[in-house]
Amino acid sequence: METVESVLAQDVIEPAMKADRYDGLARLLHWIFAAAILYATAAGYALAQLPDGATREFLSHLNMSIATVLIALFPLRVWWASVRATPRELPGVSDAQRTIAHGVHRLLYLTIFAVLASGYLMVPNGYAFFGLIEIPTPFGPGALTAQLFAFHRASCALLAALVVLHVLAVIKHQWIARNGVLQRML
Numbered sequence: 001m002e003t004v005e006s007v008l009a010q011d012v013i014e015p016a017m018k019a020d021r022y023d024g025l026a027r028l029l030h031w032i033f034a035a036a037i038l039y040a041t042a043a044g045y046a047l048a049q050l051p052d053g054a055t056r057e058f059l060s061h062l063n064m065s066i067a068t069v070l071i072a073l074f075p076l077r078v079w080w081a082s083v084r085a086t087p088r089e090l091p092g093v094s095d096a097q098r099t100i101a102h103g104v105h106r107l108l109y110l111t112i113f114a115v116l117a118s119g120y121l122m123v124p125n126g127y128a129f130f131g132l133i134e135i136p137t138p139f140g141p142g143a144l145t146a147q148l149f150a151f152h153r154a155s156c157a158l159l160a161a162l163v164v165l166h167v168l169a170v171i172k173h174q175w176i177a178r179n180g181v182l183q184r185m186l
């Protein structure tokens, strides 16, 4: 049965105790992923246009190395997202909008996983991490790595589309609804 105390605790005290923005680790991981994904997307599509040669080789290894940092950080990001405290709900956002936003965020995590896993698995015979350590990969060149490359391309295109959607939602909330969504991640 709902008492005055339980209603107060649920609707007034608990929301008031919640923070206005995400914690430091969540913000740091968010911006590391954002920067690396934007870079890897631009570099990946640029590489697709470059002819074989030393520049392509260098940029391709740089790209794989930066993406490998994300592979190492991804489990930490998923774990932290599941245990950290969520900040106070944004004002003026309907339940339906909130459900859609959570759905897009989940899909973003899933797509990042697909991009990282396919990127790693499709590289035949390993690669050098920033020229320092040799990272082994499980498959040699063949039909399987070619299929994984096709999957990588498709998941990269989906990730780019989701990132555009995500940024458009931030623009809408920040500059049209003016509810200060960006401050939660700064």
Ligand code: HEM
Residues within 6 Å of the ligand: 036, 037, 038, 040, 041, 042, 043, 044, 045, 047, 048, 059, 060, 061, 063, 064, 065, 067, 068, 070, 071, 115, 116, 117, 119, 120, 121, 123, 152, 153, 156, 159
């Ligand atoms: C943040 C994650 C990543 C993003 C956003 C990303 C993005 C891209 C894009 C847009 C392309 C061009 C696809 C096309 O030609 O249509 C590409 C190609 C490629 N990606 Fe990824 N990728 C990521 C992770 C990885 C990982 C983890 C690896 C391997 C360790 C990898 C290795 C490659 C390779 C080898 C290519 C072919 C071009 C080249 O020779 O470098 N990627 N990537």
